[in-house]
Amino acid sequence: MLEIKHMNVYAADKKIIDDLSLTMKDGEIHAIMGPNGVGKSTICKAILKCPGYEIKQGTIFYDKQDLQKLSTTDISRLGIFYISQTPTAIEGVTNAEMLRLALSARTNEKIDIFTFTKKCNEICTKIGLPTSFLHRAINDGMSGGERKKNELLHLWLLEPKCIILDEIDSGLDVDALKTVASSIAEYYEEKKPSILIxxxxTQILDIIKPDFVHILSSGKIVKTGTAQLAYQVEKEGFQNQLEDKGIK
Ligand SMILES: Nc1ncnc2c1ncn2[C@@H]1O[C@H](COP(=O)(O)OP(=O)(O)O)[C@@H](O)[C@H]1O
Ligand SMILES: [Mg+2]
Structure with a gap:
């Protein structure tokens, strides 16, 4: 279970997240929606302990562990997995090199190269990624769609228990969106992780169906509902939802 309580997050001395509380139980899917610049990505970065984002108040616990006391590496070892809005390219390090190390760190086992390659090849086939991508530098020179598929390779291999997806639909054409979202939905059916999306x-929420939808405004969750709320927002816009709550 991921439990955020009364969290304030600052970046460059500016308060971005204000008294945010969110509880996501194992196996639940929560969506956060909100206009640009309200702090959605900042929530992800605070959970992952990204440098430059300071939690001045509040707590984040996952599986009873205080995430603020852990390094990003240890947070990842707990099984929390993040796909950022713009996955970073790392020149000079191949997917295969990084993933073999990451898998050993995640499982605490030495992974033999044959088992590793077999598993990677199976995943590539499953997600429609050429196996040559295993030997390419991480996300380097890849198109937006290829980067997201490359992140799926990481996801299926590392088998996280809690997945944080920051606008994975941005920059994807309709077909790529369907492929990426369907793969995550398939992973959900098999492994039942919790997902913060x-x-x-709503296109992506038609495929990865949320249990709860939260509307974020000025760093605060101002409304929570079921999947229905997402469709209402799409029809009426965010502003209507906020005015409805007396927020302008
Ligand atoms: N590292 C940072 N330094 C200064 N301001 C930041 C930083 N990160 C985010 N912000 C500001 O915080 C606000 C929220 O940003 P962000 O979380 O990226 O919004 P969203 O993902 O909802 O579009 C924006 O005004 C943004 O400019
Ligand atoms: Mg963002």
Missing amino acids: ITHH
Whole structure:
């Protein structure tokens, strides 16, 4: 279970997240929606302990562990996995090199190269990624769609228990969006992780179906509902939802 309580997050001395509380139980899917610049990505970065984002108040616990006391590496070892809005390219390090080390760190086992390659090849086939991508530098020179598929390779291999998706639909064409979202939905059916999904659009929520939808405004959750709320937002816009709560 991921439990955020009364969290304030600052970046460059500016308060971005204000008294945010969110509890996501194992196996639950939560969506966060909100206009640009309200702090959606900042929530993800605070959970992952990204440098430059300071939690001045509040707590984040996952599986009874205080995430603020852990390094990003240890947070990842707990099984929390993040796909950022713009996955970073790392020149000079191949997917295969990084993933073999990451898998050993995640499982505390030495992974033999044959088992590793077999597993990677199976995943590539499953997600429609050429196996040559295993030997390419991480996300380097890849298109937006290829980067997201490359992140799926990492996801299926590392088998996280809690997945944070920051606008994975941005920059994807309709077909790529369907492929990426369907793969995550398939992973959900197999492994039942918890998923925090940040999006502006309902297309992805038609495939990865949320149990709860939260509307974020000025760093605060101002409304929580079921999947229905996302469709209402799409029809009426965010402003209507906020005015409805007396927020302008
Ligand atoms: N590292 C940072 N330094 C200064 N301001 C930041 C930083 N990160 C985010 N912000 C500001 O915080 C606000 C929220 O940003 P962000 O979380 O990226 O919004 P969203 O993901 O909802 O579009 C924006 O005004 C943004 O400019
Ligand atoms: Mg963002």
